[in-house]
Each structure stands twice: as C-alpha cells, then as structure tokens.
Amino acid sequence: MRSDLFTDEHELFRDSVRRFVDREVAPNVEQWEHAGRIDPKLWRTAGEQGLLGLAVPEAFGGGGSADYRFRCVVMEELARVGAASVNVALGGFDDLIGPYLVDLGTEEQKQRWLPGLCAGKKGAAIAMTEPGAGSDLRGIQTTAVHDGNAWILNGSKTFITGGGRADVIIVVARTDPKAGARGFSLFVVEGSMPGFTRGRALDKLGQRAEDVSELFFANVRVPTANLLGVEGGGLGHLMERLPKERMSIAYYGLAAAEAALCWTVDYTKARRAFGRPIAEFQNSKFTLAEMATELDVTRAYLDRAVLALNEGRLSAVDAAKAKWWATELQQRVISRCLQLHGGYGYMREYPIARAFVDARVQTIYGGTTEIMKEIIGRSIVR
Known part of the structure; x- marks a missing residue:
C-alpha cells in the first residue's frame, strides 16, 4: 500500500532507511528478541546514518527537519521487518x-x-509512570524539594522504556503538593548522579528486545540548572507534547497492520489447501477485503493528522482519535492475519506471531484506549 503522503524526497530517504534496516536490523531482530536486549552498537550506527x-x-x-513524514518513513520500514522493539528504542528519542529538550531546554x-x-x-528516557500512577499523572508521588542550588528528588518510576541504558x-516530580495541576515540574537526571539506581529489566509479553526498567531516586541532588522548562509547568509541558507521542503510536500501529496484511496476502497465495491457494477461498477473500478497506480508510485519517502535526494544528482530541482507533484496528487486523496463517501463525519463526504479541501494548501505553475515549467524550459534552 503506497500513500500519497510522501514526496520524492521522502522516497529517496526511504531508500537509505531501507538499506539500513535490511543490513543492521532485519538479520538481528530474532537474536535481540531472544536475548532481551538490542545491541547498543545500533544506536551509534543509527546516529551515523542520521536516523536519530x-x-x-x-x-x-x-537532522534539522521538523517534517514528521521522515519519521513515518522510518516507522514503516521497521514495521516491514517486524521490528517493533527497535521502533520503540529509536523512536523514544525522536518522538x-x-x-522536550528542543522545545524546553536552555541553550x-x-x-x-x-x-x-x-x-x-x-541513551535517553522519560520517566512518568509510577507503580500507583499510570494514566493518572496527577497521582504522581515522586517529589522534588528545593534545597539551595539543587532539588532533592525522591521516589520511583516503573515501565520506563530505555531506562536501563539511559544517560x-x-x-x-511533584514540587508543590498544594498547587494542584501547577504542582509538578520536569527535571533531567543524569545516570551518574548519586542516589539514582536502576531496578530490574521487566519481563514483558512482547517487544522483548527493548529495555523497560524500574528506576529509583533516593535523595538525588539535581542541580537547579537541570530543571527543564518552567517550575510548576510540568503537567502543561506533558499535555502539550502528548499529541505527538500518541501520533507516533498510532502511525506505527497502522504501519504494522499494513505490513501484517502484506505478509498474509503473500502467505495465503502460496499456502495451498484442498488443492488450491487458501487466498482463493471466499472467506479468505472477504477477510482480506475487509482488512484492506479498514486500513485504507484509517490511512486517510492518519495522513491528514500527520500533515496537521507538521503544521502545528493537531489537537489533543484528534490525536486521541488517531491513537485509539489505529491501535485497536492493529489488534483486529493482526489477529485475523494470524488466523489466516493457521497453525504456522502460532510459530514464532513467522513474523505474524511476534507482531501479535508486540501489538498488545499499543492500546495501553501513551494513554489507554479508555483514556483516549474519555478525552474525546469530554470534548463532545463540554
């Protein structure tokens, strides 16, 4: 499936990205998944290729380009080879x-x-989620108390993507318990700071190659120069940037579902049952037709949302619509594609099996489907 979203410049970039993915990622994905870690050399190689x-x-x-379509190209090429873990690892910085650092950081x-x-x-990470505060950011209990030329940070975070290798x-953190939504701020903790420790790498259902860790802060002395953005503006800073994060999840969901359909079309054409390719059975054709139609309709909405993001006018509501719809569609499409693979779809040697478990978290992180619907519903009845 080719989108009208891209220009010749993006397609030239795609050629470069595809060569990188085929050379550096595709041959190693299975090994990284089994090892539970991506080779750290990949980040340097990606940096040398200008992909970070x-x-x-x-x-x-x-790279100096705010055109989000270049990131979309990277996501599509990683989805093509079923490298969801690598997408999260590389996209964590870009998306x-x-x-945060570009928009809020000082020179x-x-x-x-x-x-x-x-x-x-x-490496870098963003630490929002806590054991008792996932989608409910106002429930964050990690605290930062001003002390001279520093802030004293205490608390813990969990489900932190990239936390194990982040510098x-x-x-x-909560900086003023009495200030409500204005009582949170952002700080940059550097990996060598005394009192900062990393917990275990968490054992996940899918995206097993990507590091997701627990982080602990025990009287970490963070210099005032490491305050990011405005004191008390933490939640506002998060809200302003969540649409881009949610669009990245939505877009990869669409790209992964499109890739799964391509694998499935090829498989059903080659796989024979009762003397003919299973693609020729009416049920197979109807299923493929339904998925192709849903994906085309969804792509039209997401292409429009990407252009809106480029123009700085993608609203939180529209991003929420894109996120919940595309990721829920991803679940449906990949599940149906696995069914068309039959018993082979359950074997991890087939990319559809890994795509099935990798996709499950998409409706959870970045704000659950239920939270997305709450955002949309609130805007309707307000």
Missing part, C-alpha cells in the same frame, strides 16, 4: 525525549545533551 534526532536542529547534531542544556543523543553515544532521564 531527525527534527533536532543541525546546530545540536540533528518523546527530543521534543546550555541543548548543547550539553543533544549532540551525544543524536550521535547515539548516549539522560526526564523525570516528572
């Missing part, structure tokens, strides 16, 4: 951490952290 920090200004080592902060991150020499961690 696509929207980061060139002055700080990035989450990078925008000194950008110079200190961005070049190493764009080069793949350093730069954006942490959301």
Whole structure:
C-alpha cells in the first residue's frame, strides 16, 4: 500500500532507511528478541546514518527537519521487518525525549545533551509512570524539594522504556503538593548522579528486545540548572507534547497492520489447501477485503493528522482519535492475519506471531484506549 503522503524526497530517504534496516536490523531482530536486549552498537550506527534526532536542529547534531513524514518513513520500514522493539528504542528519542529538550531546554542544556543523543553515544528516557500512577499523572508521588542550588528528588518510576541504558532521564516530580495541576515540574537526571539506581529489566509479553526498567531516586541532588522548562509547568509541558507521542503510536500501529496484511496476502497465495491457494477461498477473500478497506480508510485519517502535526494544528482530541482507533484496528487486523496463517501463525519463526504479541501494548501505553475515549467524550459534552 503506497500513500500519497510522501514526496520524492521522502522516497529517496526511504531508500537509505531501507538499506539500513535490511543490513543492521532485519538479520538481528530474532537474536535481540531472544536475548532481551538490542545491541547498543545500533544506536551509534543509527546516529551515523542520521536516523536519530531527525527534527533536532543541525546546530545540536540533528537532522534539522521538523517534517514528521521522515519519521513515518522510518516507522514503516521497521514495521516491514517486524521490528517493533527497535521502533520503540529509536523512536523514544525522536518522538518523546527530543521534543522536550528542543522545545524546553536552555541553550546550555541543548548543547550539553543533544549532540551525544543524536550521535547515539548516549541513551535517553522519560520517566512518568509510577507503580500507583499510570494514566493518572496527577497521582504522581515522586517529589522534588528545593534545597539551595539543587532539588532533592525522591521516589520511583516503573515501565520506563530505555531506562536501563539511559544517560539522560526526564523525570516528572511533584514540587508543590498544594498547587494542584501547577504542582509538578520536569527535571533531567543524569545516570551518574548519586542516589539514582536502576531496578530490574521487566519481563514483558512482547517487544522483548527493548529495555523497560524500574528506576529509583533516593535523595538525588539535581542541580537547579537541570530543571527543564518552567517550575510548576510540568503537567502543561506533558499535555502539550502528548499529541505527538500518541501520533507516533498510532502511525506505527497502522504501519504494522499494513505490513501484517502484506505478509498474509503473500502467505495465503502460496499456502495451498484442498488443492488450491487458501487466498482463493471466499472467506479468505472477504477477510482480506475487509482488512484492506479498514486500513485504507484509517490511512486517510492518519495522513491528514500527520500533515496537521507538521503544521502545528493537531489537537489533543484528534490525536486521541488517531491513537485509539489505529491501535485497536492493529489488534483486529493482526489477529485475523494470524488466523489466516493457521497453525504456522502460532510459530514464532513467522513474523505474524511476534507482531501479535508486540501489538498488545499499543492500546495501553501513551494513554489507554479508555483514556483516549474519555478525552474525546469530554470534548463532545463540554
């Protein structure tokens, strides 16, 4: 399926990305999944290829293009080979951490952290989720208390993507218990700071190659120079950037579902039963037709949302619509594709099996489907 979203420039970029994925990612995905970790060399290689920090200004080592379609190309090429873990690992910087540092960082902060991150020499993470506060960000209990020229940080975070290897961690903490939504701030914790420790790498159902960890902060002394953005503006900063995060999840969901359908079309044409390809059975044709139609309709909406994101007018509501619809569709399509693979679909040697477990978290992280519907419903009745 080819989208009208892309120009010749994007397709030239795709050629480069495809060569990188075929050379550096596809041959190693299965090994990384079994090992539970991606080879750290991948970040440096990606940095050398200019695939990290696509929207980061060139002055700080990035690609200098705010056109989100370049990220969409990367997501499609990774989805093509079933590399969901790698997409999360590389996209975590471009879609989450990078925008915070670029938009909110001081000149000194950008110079200190961005070049190493764009080069793949350093890792980054954002630590929002806590054991007792997932989608409910106002329930965050990690605290930061002002003490002279520093903040004293205490608390814990969980389900932190990239936390095990991160050198730069954006942490959301409560700075004023009496200020309500204005009582949270963002801090950049560096991996070598005393009192900061990493817990176990969590044993996940899918996306097993990507590191997801627990993080602990025990009287970590964070210099005031590491406050990111405005004191008390933490929740506002998060809300402003959630649409981009949710679009990245939505877009990968669509790309992964499209890839699954392509694998399935090829499989059903080649696999024979009762003397003919299973693609020729009416049930198979109807199922393929339904999935292709749903994906085409969804692509039309997401293409429009990507262009809106580029123009700075993608609303939180529209991003929520894209996120819940595309990820729920991803679940349905991949499940039906697995069914068409029959018993082979249950074997991990087939990419559809890994795609099935990798997809499950898509309706959970970045805000659950239920939270997305709450955001949309609230806007309707308000």
